[in-house]
Amino acid sequence: MTTHLVWFRHDLRVTDNLALHAACEDPQAQVQAVFIATPGQWASHDMAPRQAAFIHQNLQLLRQQLALRGIPLHYHQCHDFNASVDWLADFCIEQHIDKLLYNHQYELNERLRDTQLEEKLRGQVTCQGFHDSLLLPPGSVLTGNGEMYKVYTPFRRAFIQRLLMTDSHCVPAPKPRQLPIDGTSALAPFDYPAAEVDVALFPAGEEAALRRLRQFCRETVQDYQEQRDLPAVDGTSQLSPYLALGVLSPRQCFNRLRAECPEVLEMPDGGAFNWLNELIWREFYRHLLVAYPRLCRNRPFIDWTDEVRWNPAADKLQAWQQGLTGYPIVDAAMRQLNATGWMHNRLRMITASFLVKDLLLDWRLGERYFMSQLLDGDLAANNGGWQWAASTGTDSAPYFRIFNPTTQGERFDKQGAFIRRWLPELAAVPDSDIHQPWRWAQRQQQLNYPQPIVDHKQARLDTLAAFEAARREHSRTT
Numbered sequence: 502m503t504t505h506l507v508w509f510r511h512d513l514r515v516t517d518n519l520a521l522h523a524a525c526e527d528p529q530a531q532v533q534a535v536f537i538a539t540p541g542q543w544a545s546h547d548m549a550p551r552q553a554a555f556i557h558q559n560l561q562l563l564r565q566q567l568a569l570r571g572i573p574l575h576y577h578q579c580h581d582f583n584a585s586v587d588w589l590a591d592f593c594i595e596q597h598i599d600k601l602l603y604n605h606q607y608e609l610n611e612r613l614r615d616t617q618l619e620e621k622l623r624g625q626v627t628c629q630g631f632h633d634s635l636l637l638p639p640g641s642v643l644t645g646n647g648e649m650y651k652v653y654t655p656f657r658r659a660f661i662q663r664l665l666m667t668d669s670h671c672v673p674a675p676k677p678r679q680l681p682i683d684g685t686s687a688l689a690p691f692d693y694p695a696a697e698v699d700v701a702l703f704p705a706g707e708e709a710a711l712r713r714l715r716q717f718c719r720e721t722v723q724d725y726q727e728q729r730d731l732p733a734v735d736g737t738s739q740l741s742p743y744l745a746l747g748v749l750s751p752r753q754c755f756n757r758l759r760a761e762c763p764e765v766l767e768m769p770d771g772g773a774f775n776w777l778n779e780l781i782w783r784e785f786y787r788h789l790l791v792a793y794p795r796l797c798r799n800r801p802f803i804d805w806t807d808e809v810r811w812n813p814a815a816d817k818l819q820a821w822q823q824g825l826t827g828y829p830i831v832d833a834a835m836r837q838l839n840a841t842g843w844m845h846n847r848l849r850m851i852t853a854s855f856l857v858k859d860l861l862l863d864w865r866l867g868e869r870y871f872m873s874q875l876l877d878g879d880l881a882a883n884n885g886g887w888q889w890a891a892s893t894g895t896d897s898a899p900y901f902r903i904f905n906p907t908t909q910g911e912r913f914d915k916q917g918a919f920i921r922r923w924l925p926e927l928a929a930v931p932d933s934d935i936h937q938p939w940r941w942a943q944r945q946q947q948l949n950y951p952q953p954i955v956d957h958k959q960a961r962l963d964t965l966a967a968f969e970a971a972r973r974e975h976s977r978t979t
Contacts, residue, residue: 503530506593508537508603509574510611512633512747513559514707515566517671519631520602525675532678533596534567534574536560537589540693541580542610546880547872550696551842552745555876558698558705559748561688566707568684570677576688582614590621598626604633604747607790608880609797635784636664636751639791649792650785653896657781661766664755671752699841703742703876710743714754718761718773725772732834732845733918738776741877742843744783751780779846786885789895796884799865801893805975806900809967812861820954821856822870824923827953829936830910831855833923840923842876847913853890854904859960861967864891892968900968903961910936926950 505524512518524532543553564574575592579585593601601622606612619628632638642660643649650656698705717738721728728736743749755777758765762773790796801807820826824835834848844852849871856867868887872878888894892902914920917935921928926949927938934941942948 503527503599504597505530505532505600505602506596506598507532507534507572508589508601509534509560509563510536510603510606510747511745512604513556513563514710514748514750515563515570515674516707516711517673517750517753518604518747519633519672520604520629521675522672523629523631524600524602525678528678532572532675533598534572535589535592536563536574536576537585538576538578538691538693539581539585540578540691542582542585543693545581546610547869547878548693549842549872549874549876549878550694551698551874551876552742552878553691553693554696554698555703555705555742556746557688557691559707559746562706564688565684566674568682570675571679571682572675573682574684578689578692582610583617586614586618586621589618593622593626600627600629602629602631605630605638606634607639607787609790609794612791633750634747635787636660636669636755636780637667637784639788642788649788651895653782653785656785656788657778660781660784665766669752669755671750671756696842698876702841702843703739705748707743707748710740710749711753713738713740713743714749714757715761718757722758722762722776723772726770726775727772729772729775730847730913732837732848733914733922737845739843741879741882745877745879745882751783754780782885783882785896786881789885790881793895796888796894797880801891802888802895803893803897805972806891806893806968808971808974810971811863814860814862817860817954818856818862818866820951821852821860821862821867825951826855826955827939827951828855828906828910829917829920829924829927829938830914831906833914833920836923838871838874842874844875849886850890851904851906851909853887855906857891858903858964859906859955859957861960861964864888864893901965903964905957907936907957924950 507521507524512520515521567574577588579588615630622628637660642656642663721736725736728734740749744751758773758777765773765777768774793802796802821835824832824839826832831852834844834852838844853867856862857864864887868883871883875883885894889897892898892900910920916932920935927935930938930941938948938950939952
């Protein structure tokens with residue numbers, strides 16, 4: 502009898518899972534599944550303890566769903582990717598696996614791991630990978646010269662044209678292959694720091710993810726354009742933690758969006774198109790990782806920005822991390838991140854700009870801290886967002902575009918509802934002063950909130966000078 506093994510990674514679902522679907526196409530094949538935890542690798546990649554906990558929760562539910570279909574999920578823990586390759590190769594031989602199926606991951610270390618395993622198994626086990634976590638595979642959307650796009654807007658145009666010519670339907674969950682087996686026993690905990698996930702905010706499981714997707718596309722997406730930048734309003738999908746772990750697929754998102762909003766592509770100013778735009782940004786950043794592997798190695802896309810002389814002040818970094826900068830919108834955002842593992846996208850831009858352009862701290866410090874906290878931590882999206890804000894990446898904001906944290910707060914949290922939710926010490930500050938509470942404190946002489954740790958006007962001048970000096974230095978030495 503032929504035996505197929507599905508290697509689950511960041512694709513923790515049974516519905517619309519291309520590797521699982523392919524493994525089950527042969528009704529006579531025996532199908533097994535495996536998940537390998539690599540806590541040492543996770544630590545080197547700064548995985549958030551909350552994300553590890555979310556993986557464990559979703560893995561437990563995945564095991565139950567597979568068991569209902571008669572597919573056992575084997576669970577093993579190794580230190581890192583190298584150890585996982587050795588263990589999985591031995592496991593395939595011991596279990597007489599004929600075919601190993603998995604969905605591609607696009608980060609450099611993950612790609613090297615898969616290549617290493619394929620070489621180990623060559624001639625013994627057939628390996629087959631699938632482009633499951635993207636609507637279009639890397640390398641399929643190129644310029645007329647056959648190169649990866651470096652600017653987002655023309656990439657989006659070409660991407661949509663190709664997407665409309667591509668079969669992007671969802672594949673069903675596999676039918677039961679034999680009698681159900683027991684999948685209710687608790688999985689051993691990961692050998693990794695633990696953190697609580699707020700199940701009210703982010704319940705585990707693909708059923709919860711699909712419910713949220715359906716509700717968003719039916720009730721919220723039409724107002725997405727007007728509300729997506731307002732952190733006090735639940736105007737975004739909050740699906741990123743599910744997409745990051747593959748509890749939800751981008752095809753499910755795209756097809757549900759088109760089912761609820763069939764005119765999405767004909768209305769580029771509408772909320773539905775603007776949400777599709779965010780899904781395409783996600784694709785753009787993943788395609789870039791493959792085209793430019795140096796992005797996985799802490800390197801900026803724009804070479805000369807590596808010449809910027811960053812501020813070494815550790816106390817400034819700590820104040821930013823703890824939400825004690827004296828700028829309310831920045832501090833509220835950071836406290837939301839620290840408390841929940843999630844942050845509104847507008848606030849990610851504001852806090853990133855503040856770290857780099859106001860504090861002149863290396864963007865890689867912020868990228869790393871976000872990964873250590875984010876429930877939806879994803880290298881491509883996180884790196885892409887940080888390099889955009891830091892003006893070091895492809896299609897990034899020019900270095901002279903610097904957010905004013907006070908006016909950003911006034912624009913997107915006008916009455917301070919979001920700020921007061923996360924900064925209770927500012928509850929008594931009136932709307933007129935909520936974005937500059939130190940003015941009110943000077944009159945009241947009572948406020949348990951720090952003064953701004955930097956003057957924005959002067960910081961802006963210092964940042965412009967630092968970037969200009971870096972550009973001149975690079976030009977002089979090349």
